[in-house]
Amino acid sequence: MKPIRRVLIVGGGIGGLSLAVALGRRGIQAEIVEIKSEHNVYGVGIIQPGNALRALNGLGLMERCLAEGLQIDYYVMNDSDGGFIARMKLLRIASPDIPAVNGLPRTALHRILTETANALGARIRLGLSVQALEQVGDEVDVTLTDGSREKYDLVVGADGIRSRIRTLLFGSQFDPQYTGHGVWRFTTTRPAEIDHQIMYFGVGVKAGIMPVSKDQMYLLLVTNEPGNPRFEAAQLPRLLRERLQSFTAPLVRQIREQIEDPARVIYGPIEEVIIPSPWYRGSVLLIGDAAHASGPHVSQGATMAIEDAVVLAELIAEGEGAEKTLARFMERRYERCKFVQDISHQIGQDGNLDDPVLCELRNERMRAAFQDPQPRPHERRLAEPI
Ligand SMILES: Cc1cc2nc3c(=O)[nH]c(=O)nc-3n(C[C@H](O)[C@H](O)[C@H](O)COP(=O)(O)OP(=O)(O)OC[C@H]3O[C@@H](n4cnc5c(N)ncnc54)[C@H](O)[C@@H]3O)c2cc1C
Structure with a gap:
């Protein structure tokens, strides 16, 4: 099979933009279609644990995130009256010199990722999505919502928890499940x-x-x-x-x-999205929340999306065809993302007894x-x- 060169990313959120940056760093200019007609995102903050910082460092973005954020090294747990339960020192994963966690406004992360993806030559088209997909030999024939058709070596559904690409691949089988x-x-x-x-x-x-x-x-x-x-x-x-x-x-x-x-x-x-491995059909793969949305209890959802992007770009750059690349992606990502979903679910249930x-x-x-x-x-x- 031919190496993957033409990549369409559906969704310009945290996972999709991270993938465009990761590919751009490896000399591959990805295309993004984003359904929203403007670059905007909810104005709430995002917590970036050490493994998110490590992945962002690999993308050359950690320093910017740290500069715009606030770094923290511990949690305090109290009861509802403010009575002390415990203090939890967090593990410094990115490096012994870098505080364990960075808190960052979502708008800042979005801006940093968008500016970098653009600077690396990604083509980002707003107000556009995928109408239909068809695997034809090694390629995916994509019909966009503006009626145009283009062929890609790989299509990545990074279109979040209500992923259209997931529906095109699997129907409603893996729709989000409400946790209560x-x-x-x-x-x-x-x-x-x-x-x-x-x-x-x-x-x-x-x-x-x-x-x-x-x-x-x-x-x-x-x-x-x-x-x-x-x-x-x-x-x-x-x-x-x-x-x-x-x-x-x-x-x-x-x-x-x-x-x-x-x-x-x-x-x-x-809500959670739970899909057994693999998260792809032919040359169409799901990453981030589209594949494995979890509760927010361990601040790992966006982190997993960024890690997905880093690993996928590394494998694409090795120059294998889609079949091998996607199989190897699942070997590296499935258990880890499942672990995060399980632990987050358990902490969520425990926290709301x-x-x-x-x-x-x-x-x-x-x-x-x-x-x-x-x-x-x-x-x-x-x-x-x-
Ligand atoms: C309350 C809450 C707090 C959280 N806090 C944290 C945290 O502190 N740390 C952390 O790591 N994670 C956190 N998360 C999880 C995190 O927000 C998600 O895991 C992360 O945003 C997933 O990134 P993504 O790129 O997969 O999806 P998204 O960020 O949702 O991006 C999807 C993109 O796809 C676009 N799109 C949707 N449909 C289409 C379509 N049909 N065609 C084209 N584009 C489309 C959307 O407009 C969007 O831009 C939290 C989640 C919640 C609910």
């Missing part, structure tokens, strides 16, 4: 002393404070939302305030007082576990080379 939890976020000003993440574990509810830049942090709230309700935007501040009612921790109380503007509150159901006795036992377990300063097994696993 919803996540609320409210961005506010960061006081100087909030230089670490703080989690508050209540009964049936978990809050967090995430610094995401020198000036900003966000409040996160994970709630049990039976039946996957939909809420009107105008109601979001009131609903969030109600759901924070049981928290008496002073910082959460202070932030709760500020929640008024619907434009500053974001709510979404937590609604039986007070089980919650007390959970808090005791955390107290005991984090006495040990050694990195936790999941951090050691994430530190392994990709």
